[in-house]
Amino acid sequence: MKLISKPGKGHLQGFLGYLRDQEKSLHTIEKYQRDCQKFLEFCAGQALCKDLVISYKEQLKAEYRTVSVNSMLAAVNHFLCYIGREDCRVQQIKVQRRIFCDEKEELTKQEYQRLLQTAKKAGKRRLFLVLQTICGTGIRVSELQHITVEAVKRGRAVVECKNKQRVILIPEKLKAILTQFIRDKGIKKGPVFTDKGGVPLNRTKIWRLMKRLSIAAGVDTAKVFPHNLRHLFARTFYAAQHDIARLADLLGHSSIETTRIYMLTTFRECFHQISNLGLIV
Secondary structure: OOOOOOOOHHHHHHHHHHHHHOOOOHHHHHHHHHHHHHHHHHHOOOOOOHHHHHHHHHHHHHHOOHHHHHHHHHHHHHHHHHOOOHHHOOOOOOOOOOOEEOOOOOOOHHHHHHHHHHHHHOOOHHHHHHHHHHHHHOOOHHHHHHOEHHHHHHOEEEEEEOOEEEEEEOOHHHHHHHHHHHHHHOOOOOEOOEOOOOOEOOHHHHHHHHHHHHHHHOOOHHHOOHHHHHHHHHHHHHHHHOOHHHHHHHHOOOOHHHHHHHOOEEHHHHHHHHHOOOOOO
């Protein structure tokens, strides 16, 4: 087999086709496409070698947070394996597990409620319900399209993602307000949340709507994005139930270790916990 020294768009398209054959989610494929495209732009026709990939890694380290660097390198390493250049793969950055999160990153329940109040006051009923649907069920934003008229009637939605199937439970209060919304809008079937053309709201559209809402509500825009609603659901559920195994099932995680990331407390909470252990006389 001829050694590929200058990968290009053709190789990338082949890689994306391979990911589709592997039944990777659309979100995963889009992310790999962005990450690998960025890598190819960095290469700019240079002969592929490990030193070049290491240089790319150093550039990423200078521009992005560690977690983002590792995520982007994972995509590049996968691409390199696909084109038969395992010799050019680089190691990800080793990170010690954090025991608490940055308060600036996590959306609080009070801030979430402020977002809801602002959306309701501004008459943004659809967005008001989108926020509650994501935060009240813990679904991924890409799974919002599975909240259909039929799912609301049943009180549960079935989602297939990453070659596995899980059931998303729709709480009674949420079911009631979604049912009323469906009646008022005259939605007969299919996804509940769509644009004017009947197309399900996508991640980009929801992200933009949330950013505008955060400004109006006076909540830090850096905290307001769909996945943080999922985090808030996870933290709230665990605080009430202390059942990480059940939470992992609800979130659709294959590994409890992934779920643990969602359980990080803030520094202030962690400080309060150790200060109240009663071990200092």
